[in-house]
Amino acid sequence: MKTTKICCIGAGYVGGPTMAVIAQKCPNIKVTVVDINESRINAWNDADLNKLPVFEPGLDSIVKEARGRNLFFSTDVDTAIDEADMIFISVNTPTKTYGKGKGMAADLKYIELCARQIAKVAKENKIVVEKSTLPVRTASAIKNILDHTGNGVKFQILSNPEFLAEGTAVQDLLKPDRVLIGGDTSEEGEQAIKALVDIYANWVPKDKILTTNVWSSELSKLTANAFLAQRVSSINAMSVICEKTGADIKEVSKAIGMDSRIGPKFLKASVGFGGSCFQKDILNLVYIAKSYGLNEVADYWEQVILMNDHQKNRFSDNIVRTLYNTVSGKKIAFLGWAFKKDTNDTRESAAIKVADNLLNEQAHVAVYDPKVKEEQIYADMDYLNSRHSVENRALLKVNSDPYEVCKDAHAIAVLTEWDEFNTYDWQNIYENMQKPAFVFDGRGLLNHKELEEIGFIYYKIGRGT
Numbered sequence: 001m002k003t004t005k006i007c008c009i010g011a012g013y014v015g016g017p018t019m020a021v022i023a024q025k026c027p028n029i030k031v032t033v034v035d036i037n038e039s040r041i042n043a044w045n046d047a048d049l050n051k052l053p054v055f056e057p058g059l060d061s062i063v064k065e066a067r068g069r070n071l072f073f074s075t076d077v078d079t080a081i082d083e084a085d086m087i088f089i090s091v092n093t094p095t096k097t098y099g100k101g102k103g104m105a106a107d108l109k110y111i112e113l114c115a116r117q118i119a120k121v122a123k124e125n126k127i128v129v130e131k132s133t134l135p136v137r138t139a140s141a142i143k144n145i146l147d148h149t150g151n152g153v154k155f156q157i158l159s160n161p162e163f164l165a166e167g168t169a170v171q172d173l174l175k176p177d178r179v180l181i182g183g184d185t186s187e188e189g190e191q192a193i194k195a196l197v198d199i200y201a202n203w204v205p206k207d208k209i210l211t212t213n214v215w216s217s218e219l220s221k222l223t224a225n226a227f228l229a230q231r232v233s234s235i236n237a238m239s240v241i242c243e244k245t246g247a248d249i250k251e252v253s254k255a256i257g258m259d260s261r262i263g264p265k266f267l268k269a270s271v272g273f274g275g276s277c278f279q280k281d282i283l284n285l286v287y288i289a290k291s292y293g294l295n296e297v298a299d300y301w302e303q304v305i306l307m308n309d310h311q312k313n314r315f316s317d318n319i320v321r322t323l324y325n326t327v328s329g330k331k332i333a334f335l336g337w338a339f340k341k342d343t344n345d346t347r348e349s350a351a352i353k354v355a356d357n358l359l360n361e362q363a364h365v366a367v368y369d370p371k372v373k374e375e376q377i378y379a380d381m382d383y384l385n386s387r388h389s390v391e392n393r394a395l396l397k398v399n400s401d402p403y404e405v406c407k408d409a410h411a412i413a414v415l416t417e418w419d420e421f422n423t424y425d426w427q428n429i430y431e432n433m434q435k436p437a438f439v440f441d442g443r444g445l446l447n448h449k450e451l452e453e454i455g456f457i458y459y460k461i462g463r464g465t
């Protein structure tokens with residue numbers, strides 16, 4: 001089975017970059033990425049590569065190379081499904097906001113809509129690949145819908161979860177630690193697995209392409225995110241102890257990371273993890289555990305989220321307490337809004353919760369982020385529904401000049417670890433602030449010696465005094 005045409009439903013943070021890399025590495029395969037969001041598709045097609053809807057280092061040159069050659073972005077979902085031998089489903093799977101499982105279970109309505117649309121349109125046999133992160137056993141629901149079309153078309157369902165991290169998506173896709181493909185153990189299933197292996201084998205070494213059954217593949221994705229998030233919550237839990245005892249979390253991280261059984265990655269204390277997936281996927285895992293009556297397992301994983309919430313809240317509490325127990329009317333400058341550096345994505349960013357807490361205390365927040373647009377920041381605040389949008393706009397201001405943002409501020413809070421913050425003229429920033437001038441570094445990013453010598457009162461997450 002040789003794949004000549006691929007369709008990917010969902011042109012978001014996963015669908016766009018993943019398909020751009022497949023198109024670049026497989027010039028003989030026509031790759032069409034479709035979405036119902038017309039403005040997103042227009043942005044993917046924009047001649048100005050700075051306007052791509054997803055900012056990822058290196059993505060623009062890959063899109064430039066492949067777009068129009070064998071990479072296409074379109075809103076014509078039906079034609080792309082009809083043409084394709086292989087269809088990736090890469091739509092969003094957010095936490096349910098209504099009904100049974102509200103606030104925990106994954107909302108699979110977009111997945112189901114895709115399955116129904118494929119069932120309606122397909123006239124020839126197809127391989128359907130789950131690229132979205134899904135609860136274990138979702139493939140059987142998709143198969144159920146596809147197998148009842150009554151038109152004789154046969155489908156194979158594969159699970160091929162995506163492990164890229166935002167900000168490093170292109171590198172992660174070009175050199176993945178592994179590619180995971182789960183499929184049916186029947187002969188047709190194995191043929192389908194082979195078809196997908198053959199695509200990745202164009203640039204990924206064969207020993208890094210792992211094949212499993214569908215359920216192991218689906219569950220491995222949730223497990224990987226749960227373990228990663230748990231590491232962050234674990235180091236953040238230790239950061240609190242460091243602050244109380246005079247230890248320094250950077251030194252502790254280095255010391256434990258040199259143990260080859262622990263390893264050095266993902267041990268950075270922070271103001272709390274964000275991003276669209278860690279929280280949603282753990283909540284989903286908690287829901288699955290509960291649905292099997294595994295309450296102790298559910299409680300264990302839920303604690304990762306509770307610790308993360310605590311980390312965000314204690315950061316803003318510390319600002320209020322340090323600023324003499326009131327921030328009412330005081331200007332607090334935010335450096336960074338994205339959930340991590342090198343991305344314009346703000347979903348679940350710790351900055352949102354910290355800002356909300358400070359606005360509740362009547363602070364005036366001024367925000368600078370090198371990649372996040374003003375309307376996104378207001379959309380994030382309005383989405384919380386904590387106060388009227390007019391009030392959000394009155395209390396929170398966005399500025400594209402970091403020096404203006406810090407001017408006259410009582411305190412600066414570093415919420416994202418953008419490299420450029422270390423290159424600023426901190427003497428100049430200090431001179432233009434209210435005194436005493438405080439810096440609350442939620443990323444342990446800045447040079448504390450330099451800042452303290454200038455005169456700042458510097459608080460770093462996880463550093464005791």
Ligand code: NAD
Binds near residue numbers: 035110
């Ligand atoms: P996203 O919200 O950026 O993109 C999803 C896109 O799907 C949207 O543009 C939406 O308009 C489109 N869509 C929804 N329903 C559709 C339909 N019926 N037809 C056509 N288009 C439709 O989401 P994302 O961040 O790309 O995540 C997608 C999936 O990948 C999620 O399950 C997520 O958990 C998983 N994932 C995300 C990341 C990440 O870094 N963002 C990494 C690994 C896995």
Ligand code: UGA
Binds near residue numbers: 133165228232269340
């Ligand atoms: C994460 C996983 O790393 C990916 O493998 C996975 O594919 C993806 O989720 C997903 O399923 O969506 P992502 O959320 O893009 O990727 O970014 P991460 O680098 O994992 O960072 C997540 C959050 O944890 C960020 O807010 C980051 O600042 C924080 N973090 C990370 C820390 O606070 N400390 C660390 O040591 C590492």
